[in-house]
Amino acid sequence: GAVVSQHPSRVICKSGTSVKIECRSLDFQATTMFWYRQFPKQSLMLMATSNEGSKATYEQGVEKDKFLINHASLTLSTLTVTSAHPEDSSFYICSARAPGQDSSPLHFGNGTRLTVT
């Protein structure tokens, strides 16, 4: 089945620094990937839709200059949290769907636990 890999699984950074999270589709090509954020005991909230070769589409209230998304290839999307602050500490999860399979369900990575100190 479709496998999505995320790296790193957890990261601790100091306030003001930037952190990059990678999301890879391992056995399929993904023209579209999705980035979610999840706070403890809460549901997944979509942050942005990452489109290969074009700009990401951000959800309302998500700062595109703070959460930079780059989808440079069909198997890799990256999310960079710039100038991180403690309130950015969260669980970030990516997901992907194989191209041409709009009806297929999303498969999720294992998430990245970001802690900003």
Place this chain on the structure above:
Amino acid sequence: GQQLNQSPQSMFIQEGEDVSMNCTSSSIFNTWLWYKQDPGEGPVLLIALYKAGELTSNGRLTAQFGITRKDSFLNISASIPSDVGIYFCAGQRWQGGKLIFGQGTELSVKP
């Protein structure tokens, strides 16, 4: 962002009992999905439903796509300790569209 209404929020049951949880929405969805999330991991797909009225099973799990396309339920029969986790419903309005998630149901199973 918009969320589906998922209930109950949490359940504490005895091993061997059956479990039922559901999601409702004020608007129509064309796809309903059920995921399970273990602590510190991403959601894992359990069941996908594509047609109103569809009833699909995956082992001890059974899910149905409501006939009105505004709701779905998930049943777990004969629960076991490894069923512990958070279950999320998710709806998709059109093919290729983004997923909207329910608030989750946290399941605890007492051996």
